[in-house]
Amino acid sequence: MALDTLLFIDGELRPAKGGKTYDNIGPWTGEVIGQAADGSAEDVDAAIAAARRAFDTTDWSTDHARRYALMKTFRDLLYKNRDRLVEISKIEVGAAPGAAYRAQIDGALSGADGLISEFQRMKWEEDRGVKNEMGFDTKRYVMREAAGVVAAITPWNVPLYINVGKVVAALLAGCTVVLKPAPDTPAMGAIFGELAIEAGLPKGVINVVTSADPVTAGEMLTKDPRVDLVSFTGSTAVGKKIMANGAETLKRVFLELGGKSVFLVLDDVQEQAFPMVIAGSMVVFHAGQGCAYPTRLLVPKSKYPMAVAILEKAYAGYADKWGKIDEPTCIMGPLISKRQLERVKGYVDLGVKEGARLLAGGNIRNDKGGGFFIEPTCFVDVRNDMRIAQEEIFGPVLVVIPYEDDEDAIRIANDSIYGLGGAVFGSHQRAMNVCKRIRAGALSVNGGMSITGDLPFGGYKQSGMGREWGLEGIEEFTEIKAIGARVS
Known part of the structure; x- marks a missing residue:
């Protein structure tokens, strides 16, 4: 099973700029198992631009029913491709068969089910009633809105599970996404582009950029002002760097980091x-x-x-x-x-x-x-x-x-x-x-x-901040807006 992969940018599967690739090395053999597209700075820029355009110029963030239907289709395609995903997890991730079927794949599929089920409990608008302040009545509302463009930076250990946790939750919330998988596991990220096409997801709502360089793409995504939110899973040392990078533009940063x-x-x-x-x-x-x-x-x-x-x-x-x-x-x-x-x-x-x-x-x-x-x-x-x-x-x-x-x-x-x-x-x-x-x-x-998939997950102290999975994991990708309308 050759694992040759492409980038996915603005609804199109395509090679990296200049056709550049890198070797995907299999953990079982130490040998090359495929060629992965080696995304450049220009490719990352194009992916951010596509995500920004899809968020700013379409109704993706506001058409909740459409998103729900499309993400159910996307989830169903993950199930349809279960056997293929298991093979990728064995060959690329180095998962033994018992682990491949359990945490690696079935855990991810169950997680997608949990997110889609929890999405139905989302409250996009809440009536907070009338309150008299300053001598007149105000009708108050609290609303949730999609946070914007998300950079999802994921690790190699359980890549499908974490890709699902970030991408499915962010898309359900109405965000658009640039997914940057770990260099070691490009195929488990690239498949999201293939399934996005088959599911009929609109152009630009999800983009996937793989790269041999673990730094450049991440640096761009965490510093670019067009990116509103960064969701990262990985080491605590890298998480601290991402937090520092995002500080200049005051990005919202969710970090799921190390543990002992x-x-x-x-x-x-x-x-x-x-x-x-x-x-x-x-x-x-x-x-x-x-x-x-x-x-x-x-x-x-x-x-x-x-x-x-x-x-x-x-x-x-x-x-x-x-x-x-x-x-x-x-x-x-x-x-x-x-x-x-x-x-x-x-x-x-x-x-x-x-x-x-x-x-x-x-x-x-x-x-x-x-x-x-x-x-x-x-x-x-x-x-x-x-x-x-x-x-x-x-x-x-x-x-x-x-x-x-x-x-x-x-x-x-x-x-x-x-x-x-x-x-x-x-x-x-x-x-x-x-x-x-x-x-x-x-x-x-x-x-x-x-x-x-239906419970919040995240850490205390230097294990990170924010929560993934469950209703709380979807809500992390939203902003909260209060509106007060004078009624007398």
Whole structure:
């Protein structure tokens, strides 16, 4: 399956200026899997102009019923292309089959359903009644209107899911969009152009620009005064740069950034459930390449030796169950790139130097093929002040930290610059009480789903600002207007 891709600008699939392309490298093999259009500054300028024109000169932002119908058609086309999307996620994203069908594709499709369903709850105009001020009556209204042109800058880890979360929500809100996918996953962005044509979306409401250069297009989109709003998912360091870029024109900026979430096991987890809960903390799904993935396992000291023994056995038993592109149950494949492989291995080496005990994994596995494979890895005897416990590794690396009591666990959980996700296991009310004190945006109790298309998602602290998904995710792409009409 060759993944050759084009740009999509002003309703047209076309090559980049001058026909320039770049190699799309497959994570499983390290080999070229296609040629992606390498957008230039001129291409980015054309995409912004098209989005601006579509917003300013058409009724896209005000015809709510039309948008709703067209986005339902777009959603249906995503479903129609499910098998193709799964193949792209395996070949381009490096998703193992079990992850490709779950979070990568079906999660995105379910998310689109959630957004379209939540759109029906949007209140575009609200009557706030009559109030007498300054000696006369005023009839008051509060309205929501589309924010304008959106720059959607997306990462490589779950690209369809995040592309849907930004693009579908922004279009439903009445905005127009320039989508800039990560250089590593151009095909999962380029397909939006193909489906936009088939769905009959008006010219310019969505534009897709891919580029080998991770900086130039993003710099233009975040600085151009024709762009009203930037929605970015990626690293905290880049998020800070985007915020600084947008300051000159006071753009609205939504940032979904890094995480170092906790997997907190309370001491009242039932004895028979404890082994399953601890084994379930292994960071293996999609090789740990998820911003909200709980990568800090917090275990009570009273049960710490037992937890370490369970993990040692669990990781040993998983040794031959990952890195298989043709195994339907496999959920862990390679990392996205050589650069990411080197980054993760660097953190493994750092953990050893910091004095943590390497319980399992940590090795690069060239025997798995020419791609970017590293073993599922677990460190124990970790202190929360170690860098491997504080910095986002974005790989299959779990760190295990003992704690004294609930207060100590909550302190450790909150002792982080991040606050994106997390999981708590224990008796229901106690776990709920602990969750309420953890400063993070999406928390699971006893395996409950806190990240779905109809719930808001986003972080505290340096995990970002704003919310995606759910009604709140659509509302983020709107402005609020108050009108007071004198009636006496």
